Amino acid sequence: MPALVLLGAQWGDEGKGKATDLLGGSVDYVVRYQGGNNAGHTVVVGDQKYALHLLPSGILTPECTPVIGNGVVVDPSVLFSELNGLNERGVDTSKLLISGNAHIITPYNVTVDKVTERFLGKRKIGTTGRGIGPTYADKINRVGIRVQDLYDESILTQKVEAALDGKNQLLTKVFNRRAIEAGQVVEELLTYAERLRPYVADTVLVLNKALDENKVVLFEGGQGTLLDIDHGTYPFVTSSNPTAGGACTGAGVGPTKISRVIGILKAYTTRVGSGPFPTELFDADGDALRRIGGERGVTTGRDRRCGWFDAVIARYATRVNGLTDFFLTKLDVLTGWDEIPVCVAYEIDGKRVEELPYSQTDFHHAKPIYETLPGWSEDITKAKSFSDLPKNAQAYVRALEDMSGAPISAIGVGPGRDETIEINSFIS
Numbered sequence: 001m002p003a004l005v006l007l008g009a010q011w012g013d014e015g016k017g018k019a020t021d022l023l024g025g026s027v028d029y030v031v032r033y034q035g036g037n038n039a040g041h042t043v044v045v046g047d048q049k050y051a052l053h054l055l056p057s058g059i060l061t062p063e064c065t066p067v068i069g070n071g072v073v074v075d076p077s078v079l080f081s082e083l084n085g086l087n088e089r090g091v092d093t094s095k096l097l098i099s100g101n102a103h104i105i106t107p108y109n110v111t112v113d114k115v116t117e118r119f120l121g122k123r124k125i126g127t128t129g130r131g132i133g134p135t136y137a138d139k140i141n142r143v144g145i146r147v148q149d150l151y152d153e154s155i156l157t158q159k160v161e162a163a164l165d166g167k168n169q170l171l172t173k174v175f176n177r178r179a180i181e182a183g184q185v186v187e188e189l190l191t192y193a194e195r196l197r198p199y200v201a202d203t204v205l206v207l208n209k210a211l212d213e214n215k216v217v218l219f220e221g222g223q224g225t226l227l228d229i230d231h232g233t234y235p236f237v238t239s240s241n242p243t244a245g246g247a248c249t250g251a252g253v254g255p256t257k258i259s260r261v262i263g264i265l266k267a268y269t270t271r272v273g274s275g276p277f278p279t280e281l282f283d284a285d286g287d288a289l290r291r292i293g294g295e296r297g298v299t300t301g302r303d304r305r306c307g308w309f310d311a312v313i314a315r316y317a318t319r320v321n322g323l324t325d326f327f328l329t330k331l332d333v334l335t336g337w338d339e340i341p342v343c344v345a346y347e348i349d350g351k352r353v354e355e356l357p358y359s360q361t362d363f364h365h366a367k368p369i370y371e372t373l374p375g376w377s378e379d380i381t382k383a384k385s386f387s388d389l390p391k392n393a394q395a396y397v398r399a400l401e402d403m404s405g406a407p408i409s410a411i412g413v414g415p416g417r418d419e420t421i422e423i424n425s426f427i428s
């Protein structure tokens with residue numbers, strides 16, 4: 001059984017942490033391949049709740065080796081505080097591996113993220129303010145700092161100076177801020193070097209050797225398909241590729257090794273930050289989804305925007321990721337509605353449109369066309385098999401499956417590890 005990818009099929013926060021943790025017991029490696037501490041993945045084990053930002057959710061499974069791949073951007077101070085927090089709770093983090101090619105989020109990247117957003121005013125993206133976009137921009141501009149640079153002070157100094165040359169012009173002349181001193185940044189970055197050293201590895205080699213030995217590798221996406229820099233609702237996206245191809249570039253594993261791509265799909269839709277969202281609700285139903293679903297950002301604490309399920313988006317996620325299965329989460333949150341609207345297509349300038357329009361203008365004009373499905377009132381949180389679900393809940397799941405273009409292999413009926421209905425095994 002080679003590699004599996006597990007990724008968000010909507011705008012993030014679909015329940016990737018829970019799904020990864022669930023599979024963690026059956027896999028040898030869990031790999032983050034993109035994003036950074038903009039992610040907030042919740043894992044609930046018994047009465048313990050963990051919020052992971054940068055570390056792969058596999059860190060909570062002792063048999064599993066957690067890996068931070070080359071495609072991830074790493075803020076060392078966040079990494080250490082996350083490791084400390086887990087160690088204090090008795091979690092062994094010593095198996096962690098970090099790619100020497102992963103890029104470092106420097107303090108100036110965080111500053112640039114915040115001032116850029118402020119400057120954009122009401123056109124802002126609503127970023128998490130963690131320096132993600134500016135760090136990826138530096139990577140693409142070839143002025144990024146990589147983990148391996150921490151082990152050569154002279155190279156590090158040259159690189160930080162090169163990165164700051166242009167930025168200081170911008171900070172002082174455009175943003176009216178004080179210049180950042182290269183020497184101070186280098187000094188701070190060097191304080192992380194020794195503590196990081198035991199984790200740094202050639203993760204591409206490690207993962208490919210593991211696959212050659214028939215070990216099971218699970219790639220855990222951050223964010224979601226519609227936040228992808230290429231395939232999402234640009235410019236209201238993150239700056240990396242959460243879609244399936246990102247696992248290949250972000251970990252150095254060829255596409256021929258990947259046999260399964262699992263899309264995590266919430267039974268309704270949420271989004272944090274700015275950008276179009278056709279099924280967004282501004283009424284009591286939206287408030288109820290937010291309240292019952294606990295829809296508040298794990299990273300920034302912002303209320304999530306909530307709306308009904310959008311099958312157009314789910315079909316799009318199936319297509320751009322080549323999804324083999326869905327893991328449907330939070331079905332329990334929909335308990336209690338008499339009827340549940342599901343968006344099956346859009347109306348754009350008077351025309352019915354079945355697929356996600358590539359044009360930003362069209363997507364901004366998209367109005368949801370709903371079909372209404374009958375709801376259920378029975379508590380489903382104890383359901384262990386599909387047949388335990390009320391008939392209308394079964395019909396809701398089957399309808400979503402038909403509309404979304406891939407089989408639903410598992411259903412979440414609560415946040416806990418055991419609150420899951422497994423229909424098909426993901427690892428066989």
Ligand code: GDP
Nearest residue numbers: 013014015016017040041042330412413414415
């Ligand atoms: P991620 O970023 O995709 O890992 O998702 P988040 O952790 O940001 O948000 C998902 C939230 O839903 C977390 O609070 C999870 O504990 C919770 N959750 C996950 N699956 C389920 C489910 O099936 N039912 C319920 N009620 N909560 C769930």
Ligand code: IMO
Nearest residue numbers: 012013038039040126127128222223238272273
């Ligand atoms: P997980 O992994 C939901 C959103 C931000 C903003 C946009 C760009 O928990 O699903 P960034 O800081 O990445 O430059 O912000 O992307 N965003 C997320 N939304 N879940 C996430 O991660 C997100 N990570 C970034 O709100 O709209």
Ligand code: MG
Nearest residue numbers: 013040041298
């Ligand atoms: Mg999240």
